[in-house]
Amino acid sequence: MPQSIERSTIRMIRDDQVPPGPVHVAGWVRTKRGSKKFSFVHLTDGSTPQTIQIIADAGLDGYAEMVAPLTTGASVKVWGQLVESPGQGQKYEIQAERVELCGLADPDSFPLQKKEMTYEYLREIAHLRPRTALFSSVFRVRSLVSFAIHEFFHKRGFQYVHSPILTTSDGEGAGETFTVTNFDLEKVPLQTSPGSGVDYSQDFFGQKSMLCVTGQLEAELLTFGLGNVYTFGPTFRAENSNTSRHLSEFWMVEPEMAFADLQETIDLGCALIKGVVRKVLEEAEADLEVIVKRNEVDPRPWLKMALEEDFKRISYTEAISILQDSGRSFEFPVAWGEDLKSEHERFLCEEHFKAPTVVYDYPRDLKAFYMYLNEDGKTVAACDFLVPGIGEIIGGSQREHRLDRLEQQLQAKGIDSEHMQWYLDTRRFGSVEHSGFGLGLDRLICWLTGMGNIRDVIPFPRVPGNCSF
Ligand code: ATP
Numbered sequence: 506m507p508q509s510i511e512r513s514t515i516r517m518i519r520d521d522q523v524p525p526g527p528v529h530v531a532g533w534v535r536t537k538r539g540s541k542k543f544s545f546v547h548l549t550d551g552s553t554p555q556t557i558q559i560i561a562d563a564g565l566d567g568y569a570e571m572v573a574p575l576t577t578g579a580s581v582k583v584w585g586q587l588v589e590s591p592g593q594g595q596k597y598e599i600q601a602e603r604v605e606l607c608g609l610a611d612p613d614s615f616p617l618q619k620k621e622m623t624y625e626y627l628r629e630i631a632h633l634r635p636r637t638a639l640f641s642s643v644f645r646v647r648s649l650v651s652f653a654i655h656e657f658f659h660k661r662g663f664q665y666v667h668s669p670i671l672t673t674s675d676g677e678g679a680g681e682t683f684t685v686t687n688f689d690l691e692k693v694p695l696q697t698s699p700g701s702g703v704d705y706s707q708d709f710f711g712q713k714s715m716l717c718v719t720g721q722l723e724a725e726l727l728t729f730g731l732g733n734v735y736t737f738g739p740t741f742r743a744e745n746s747n748t749s750r751h752l753s754e755f756w757m758v759e760p761e762m763a764f765a766d767l768q769e770t771i772d773l774g775c776a777l778i779k780g781v782v783r784k785v786l787e788e789a790e791a792d793l794e795v796i797v798k799r800n801e802v803d804p805r806p807w808l809k810m811a812l813e814e815d816f817k818r819i820s821y822t823e824a825i826s827i828l829q830d831s832g833r834s835f836e837f838p839v840a841w842g843e844d845l846k847s848e849h850e851r852f853l854c855e856e857h858f859k860a861p862t863v864v865y866d867y868p869r870d871l872k873a874f875y876m877y878l879n880e881d882g883k884t885v886a887a888c889d890f891l892v893p894g895i896g897e898i899i900g901g902s903q904r905e906h907r908l909d910r911l912e913q914q915l916q917a918k919g920i921d922s923e924h925m926q927w928y929l930d931t932r933r934f935g936s937v938e939h940s941g942f943g944l945g946l947d948r949l950i951c952w953l954t955g956m957g958n959i960r961d962v963i964p965f966p967r968v969p970g971n972c973s974f
């Protein structure tokens with residue numbers, strides 16, 4: 506068997522890209538069973554949820570050293586003949602002619618055995634869980650979705666821009682930021698006048714710096730030079746929310762469009778979600794099958810619905826009426842001016858509309874300073890996308906592009922505009938209405954896969970109290 510033959514992935518074989526005949530694969534043993542005469546090894550290589558069956562004859566050269574010791578998790582390279590399989594559930598199998606054992610996985614200590622493990626336990630061994638069928642499927646879906654998002658924007662002529670991760674602007678004014686400092690924390694310099702706090706002018710950047718909570722403000726600057734843009738990167742929030750939908754480090758997609766109002770942003774969000782759903786249903790069927798088998802929740806009915814139905818669109822004021830008329834007793838109060846909590850959001854999309862729902866025009870006091878003040882003077886042109894099973898996955902708005910209004914808003918929210926002059930310059934020079942949103946990738950993946958906890962859709966979750974791996 507020539508060792509020079511190029512390696513095929515199991516996916517290539519499954520996709521009929523490899524003709525029957527000589528073949529070379531490499532991967533990890535998922536299961537092995539056998540008799541005195543043969544071993545049947547199911548090999549996985551991460552390229553697809555499917556495995557390929559390797560049949561190794563006990564008469565093979567090196568069988569005792571290379572095949573007999575194989576157990577779940579061991580890595581091997583295999584050369585042989587790709588032949589049609591008489592067995593069910595697979596078109597092809599490989600008759601091994603040469604097996605090279607790369608690394609053993611001692612069954613007494615390798616934690617991933619056949620028995621079902623809890624999600625909590627698997628989180629503790631997040632360095633190994635990509636090797637399980639479930640998590641490799643989840644992470645493949647995540648990869649596919651990321652690609653689909655780029656493809657969606659690329660086809661529509663959006664420029665992909667990189668907003669900074671290190672920043673001195675607290676985009677949301679929420680204060681839930683991680684400070685970045687180079688100070689020796691044992692000897693933090695204080696300002697000379699007593700009681701005036703840390704002297705950040707001596708820090709690395711000469712002022713207080715943070716990890717970004719959003720890339721929106723910078724995306725706004727870029728849309729005025731590049732037309733439609735989007736960012737796609739990690740964002741960081743030091744909110745102490747120990748929920749199944751919050752991470753301290755999560756990935757956000759933030760399109761920004763000049764010359765576009767709130768409705769155009771809502772249209773874009775609907776199209777993006779539908780586009781991603783279509784891609785997942787078309788190309789991740791086998792992965793979804795693996796995921797659904799392990800979970801109680803099957804997302805496919807709601808995905809099909811999201812594809813076929815128009816998303817419901819209601820104003821915040823209408824949403825409050827619906828909640829008040831629902832006859833439900835909610836834990837948190839329902840009244841005009843109160844924020845919608847997860848229970849309210851989920852009632853609207855899961856029970857009332859039974860469809861993805863967009864709520865727009867929120868009270869100005871609930872939302873960030875940069876949102877466009879509507880004619881009524883009470884509401885801003887903001888929108889939240891709510892989906893069954895999750896609640897909010899998108900938050901967006903038309904931006905306040907009128908300098909005087911924006912300055913009033915900054916003042917009303919008690920934000921010092923001195924450090925925001927660069928932002929206000931967009932409104933001073935060639936200002937125009939513009940809008941955009943932030944889509945949380947991780948929440949989107951939860952919704953697409955039916956995974957119940959956001960910690961299980963990102964390889965290495967960062968949450969309060971845990972930054973391992
Ligand atoms: P929530 O009220 O659910 O905390 P938010 O209003 O703080 O969300 P935005 O600031 O509008 O959210 O952010 C836009 C999107 O980013 C959200 O719709 C959500 O999908 C995602 N997102 C926000 N915070 C987190 C987080 N801590 N972990 C994961 N995704 C998040």
Ligand code: MN
Pocket residue numbers: 744
């Ligand atoms: Mn939040």
